[in-house]
Amino acid sequence: MSTSVSEPQAAQAIRIADVCKSYGDYQVLKNINAEVARGEVVVICGPSGSGKSTLIRTVNRLEEINSGGISFEGQNIHAAMRSSELNKLRSRIGFVFQSFNLFPHLSVVENVSMSPIRVKGVSPATAHEKALKLLDRVGLADKANSYPGQLSGGQQQRVAIARALAMEPPVMLFDEPTSALDPEMVGEVLSVMKSLAAEGMTMLCVTHEMGFARDVADRIWFIDAGEILETAPPEEFFKNPRHPRAQRFLADLRH
Amino acid sequence: MIHDFIAIIQDYWLLLLIGQYPNGPLGGLANTLILSALAIAFAFPVSILMALARLSKWWFLRWPMTALVYVTRGVPLLMLILWCYFVIPLWTGADVPSFLIMLVTLVIYQGAFLSEVVRAGIVSLGQGQMDAARALGHGYMGAMRFVILPQALYNMIPSMISTFVSTIKDTTLGYVINVPDLTFAASQVNNQLLTQPFQVFLILAVVYYILCWSLTYVANSVERRIARRRAGPRNPRLPAEAAPLKTITEQL
Numbered sequence A: 001m002s003t004s005v006s007e008p009q010a011a012q013a014i015r016i017a018d019v020c021k022s023y024g025d026y027q028v029l030k031n032i033n034a035e036v037a038r039g040e041v042v043v044i045c046g047p048s049g050s051g052k053s054t055l056i057r058t059v060n061r062l063e064e065i066n067s068g069g070i071s072f073e074g075q076n077i078h079a080a081m082r083s084s085e086l087n088k089l090r091s092r093i094g095f096v097f098q099s100f101n102l103f104p105h106l107s108v109v110e111n112v113s114m115s116p117i118r119v120k121g122v123s124p125a126t127a128h129e130k131a132l133k134l135l136d137r138v139g140l141a142d143k144a145n146s147y148p149g150q151l152s153g154g155q156q157q158r159v160a161i162a163r164a165l166a167m168e169p170p171v172m173l174f175d176e177p178t179s180a181l182d183p184e185m186v187g188e189v190l191s192v193m194k195s196l197a198a199e200g201m202t203m204l205c206v207t208h209e210m211g212f213a214r215d216v217a218d219r220i221w222f223i224d225a226g227e228i229l230e231t232a233p234p235e236e237f238f239k240n241p242r243h244p245r246a247q248r249f250l251a252d253l254r255h
Numbered sequence B: 001m002i003h004d005f006i007a008i009i010q011d012y013w014l015l016l017l018i019g020q021y022p023n024g025p026l027g028g029l030a031n032t033l034i035l036s037a038l039a040i041a042f043a044f045p046v047s048i049l050m051a052l053a054r055l056s057k058w059w060f061l062r063w064p065m066t067a068l069v070y071v072t073r074g075v076p077l078l079m080l081i082l083w084c085y086f087v088i089p090l091w092t093g094a095d096v097p098s099f100l101i102m103l104v105t106l107v108i109y110q111g112a113f114l115s116e117v118v119r120a121g122i123v124s125l126g127q128g129q130m131d132a133a134r135a136l137g138h139g140y141m142g143a144m145r146f147v148i149l150p151q152a153l154y155n156m157i158p159s160m161i162s163t164f165v166s167t168i169k170d171t172t173l174g175y176v177i178n179v180p181d182l183t184f185a186a187s188q189v190n191n192q193l194l195t196q197p198f199q200v201f202l203i204l205a206v207v208y209y210i211l212c213w214s215l216t217y218v219a220n221s222v223e224r225r226i227a228r229r230r231a232g233p234r235n236p237r238l239p240a241e242a243a244p245l246k247t248i249t250e251q252l
């Protein structure tokens, strides 16, 4: 595994270097090289099955890779390390899933406060107070004592964002956070994401919401068949996509 | 007829309750209750450990446990009891009391059955819950403890109750290796009376029925209380009203 991706005081929050990944014979990620600067908002788009989820899940090592390395704040998260060390790194990378994955046996406020208590050792009282503040921030203070099953999809996804934020991660990853939502609930989740971006959060988002990409992203990565074919600022990407497959992807989206 | 029952209970209630104690070993209903309670208390954590071993990524945990579970589930409990009865003293070289042999056998047997339920409960949650816990920084065991097992065990409550009920019923098989339990005491009574087997064993059946029924009742009301606490449209798999019925029909 390459050690060149590990350097202290990296300017990038995330640096993906020569990452390859295969499922058996099928190569899902082909030599990916990309960077996310601190405070940057990157949107990953591309056709379904192109490897977007796989790529974003390698960033916090929910998926292993076959070669290459991914540095997070200068540390290679795919290096050989003790699991306690990996857990610590992971706890500093927020992840929001397409299917929310809230813990259904815990109340909303417990969902948000549980990991700070159990992973970081924050006192229950402090974690609870913090959780209520975060719920207020995503507009769900009144749902603190509800259970996830009692909430709408949009509300659940906002809780999931609050839960990730509770660990105070410097970086947030989103894997199609609005794809499982009814159309009328997409906006409430996107507006939470927008406000996060406005506060300077470093974000890497897989999403098909091109309006969000246009308004919020600093850069777009277009990925197809396991390769990043184009990276460009949104205005450039939407006006003049260079790669033919990016052109076709955008044309398909408009129809 | 009624008179017979009353007479038997009046004459033998102490023997049925505590066996020969204090002149002999503790027996009767007291011993049945102790054996059941210990078997359940140990089988529960053992089943979780067995399930975790079967789901482990390490073959040296997975393979032997899978073999143990398959063998245990594929053999009649009576065979297992006799086998332990002859093999455990041979291995340990000690004169192991039959109570202890019965306890070990029940823990392995019920642990194996329950472990399949635990395993199914864990697997049925899907990968998303584990992913979410790992992404927040929980280790594997932490994720199991705080996220996976609480849900898996909750969904398992009906199956657990029926396993516990069958544990109580299975203690009767200790009779074959002379565990001095309630069944043993009843058969002593029967041997003394000789002419009233129907009455004696009906009393026995009634006591077991009350025991199993009250366990089911207590466990179901606990379950309903949890369900009510989480009231709402969540968890449609476990409607509180359907649970008791499931518990009864699932008994082995």
Ligand SMILES: Nc1ncnc2c1ncn2[C@@H]1O[C@H](COP(=O)(O)OP(=O)(O)O)[C@@H](O)[C@H]1O
Residues within 6 Å of the ligand: A023, A028, A047, A048, A049, A050, A051, A052, A053, A054, A055
């Ligand atoms: N666990 C897996 N085993 C085998 N193939 C997989 C697995 N996960 C994903 N794939 C395949 O990898 C490709 C990329 O999947 P994914 O990253 O989910 O795509 P996207 O998120 O862009 O839709 C798909 O062709 C998918 O079928």
Ligand SMILES: [Mg+2]
Residues within 6 Å of the ligand: A052, A053, A054, A176
């Ligand atoms: Mg995907």
